[in-house]
Amino acid sequence: MSRTSAAELAEQLADTFGHRFRQPELLREALTHPSASPPPARSARARPAKQRGYERLEFLGDRVLGLVVADLLYGAYPQEDEGALAKRLAVLARKDTLARVATAAALGEHLVLSKAESQSGGRRNPTLLADACEAVIGALYLDGGLAAAAGFIRRYWQPAMTAELEPPQDAKTALQEWAQGAGLPLPVYRTVRTEGPPHEPLFAVEVAVRDQPAVTASGRTKRAAEQAAAAALLERLRPPPKS
Secondary structure, eight states: OTTOOOHHHHTTHHHHTTTOOOHHHHHHHBBBBGGGOOOOSSSSSOOOOGGOHHHHHHHHHHHHHHHHHHHHHHHOOOOEEEHHHHHHHHHSSHHHHHHHHHTTGGGGGGGGGHHHHHHHHHHGGGHHHHHHHHHHHHHHHHHHHHHHHHHHHHHHHHHHHHOOOOOOOOOHHHHHHHHHHHHHHOOOOEEEESSSSSSOOEEEEEEEOSOOOOOOHHHHHHHHHHHHHHHHHHHHSOOOOOO
């Protein structure tokens, strides 16, 4: 998609975002991976914005996403305290949620990547998709204000926000609470190996709790592997169902 002009790209994605960019080059920047941007100029003059990768917009989009989702949660769950709302926010703002939104919005088809990154599967890389999704939110905010960014966020995050009737609790937190309840030290996580190519590594992480055999699980990120290991250990710790 790198040959598509910024204006054409913005028009193609207008319905997806519910917004027509006045500055389509912002959208182009949001979808440009750093590998596809030129190296820094030797002169003191900064590169034009249209040539940058998405990292600056990603930084901004992360903050906008947090604000909008926090506002949505505050209104949707008036009976919940700060702790419960924080758990919901953590789930909705994490990278795998962003990657799912990016996939649903078909952002991968429009990423501007280097040849090497494209050939190595960058358009399906969850980390790249999540980063680009945050950058798009940043671009929407700069081009159309908070209303434009919030419209996109509401459209794609509302279903996930209402899917859980109870505040979500990740497996690592649940395992930590189990250990504390049993009077044991906190779980210890250890990366035992890393496999696969640099752009798509697979991490194997072991989790151990005193007096319990360690469990190992894998994931595309260390966090995902830790969560999978904690979930597997919790499953083993649960008492069998009564017959």
